[in-house]
Amino acid sequence: MNQTQLQAFVKSAVAHMENANPSWNPYQSIVSTGNSQLSFGAMQLDVGSRNPIAVNAFTQIMNGSVGVKGYGISDGWKQADINNLIHKAKTDASNLTRDQKSFIDAALAANTSIVDQADAQQLTKVMSYVNGALTAAAHNPNGPGEAHYGHDGWGAAGLSFVWAYIWFWSEIAGLVIKFLMRRKVCQTNLK
Numbered sequence: 001m002n003q004t005q006l007q008a009f010v011k012s013a014v015a016h017m018e019n020a021n022p023s024w025n026p027y028q029s030i031v032s033t034g035n036s037q038l039s040f041g042a043m044q045l046d047v048g049s050r051n052p053i054a055v056n057a058f059t060q061i062m063n064g065s066v067g068v069k070g071y072g073i074s075d076g077w078k079q080a081d082i083n084n085l086i087h088k089a090k091t092d093a094s095n096l097t098r099d100q101k102s103f104i105d106a107a108l109a110a111n112t113s114i115v116d117q118a119d120a121q122q123l124t125k126v127m128s129y130v131n132g133a134l135t136a137a138a139h140n141p142n143g144p145g146e147a148h149y150g151h152d153g154w155g156a157a158g159l160s161f162v163w164a165y166i167w168f169w170s171e172i173a174g175l176v177i178k179f180l181m182r183r184k185v186c187q188t189n190l191k
Contacts, residue, residue: 057118071103
């Protein structure tokens with residue numbers, strides 16, 4: 001699998017594993033439990049987890065919506081309304097009203113280029129982890145018991161993280177391959 005294929009696979013894996021609903025749209029928000037709170041985008045941009053890529057894109061989109069009328073605000077959304085909505089999306093998204101959620105979804109749909117740019121930034125970040133893990137694995141083909149702790153200054157803690165990350169992505173990859181094979185989207189001879 002070359003780098004372009006790997007990147008496409010990782011993006012697809014995240015999109016399909018995080019957003020299993022077949023009618024899912026990356027330009028609509030998803031309200032999750034836990035730290036994620038409100039999420040959007042193909043790369044599951046979690047506003048509540050304080051992911052700076054997600055928070056910056058969401059804030060930019062919402063701030064661009066000042067003055068929009070409708071969705072429960074007849075005289076236009078004010079900056080204070082937007083600030084409260086951003087805070088609620090980060091901390092208490094399950095209590096967004098139907099109008100607030102509709103307003104957010106309309107803002108996301110009107111700003112697909114910002115969502116796409118944030119997805120690309122997040123994918124670049126994730127790929128740096130994946131490539132780091134693959135590089136470490138290539139240097140240590142026999143597993144963590146054969147790790148060279150001095151390589152690239154990783155140290156034991158860093159290599160433990162890498163192996164945990166490899167395990168995580170292998171689990172995701174296995175689930176995605178099963179998902180795609182059930183839908184006859186991919187062949188069994190992935191290379």
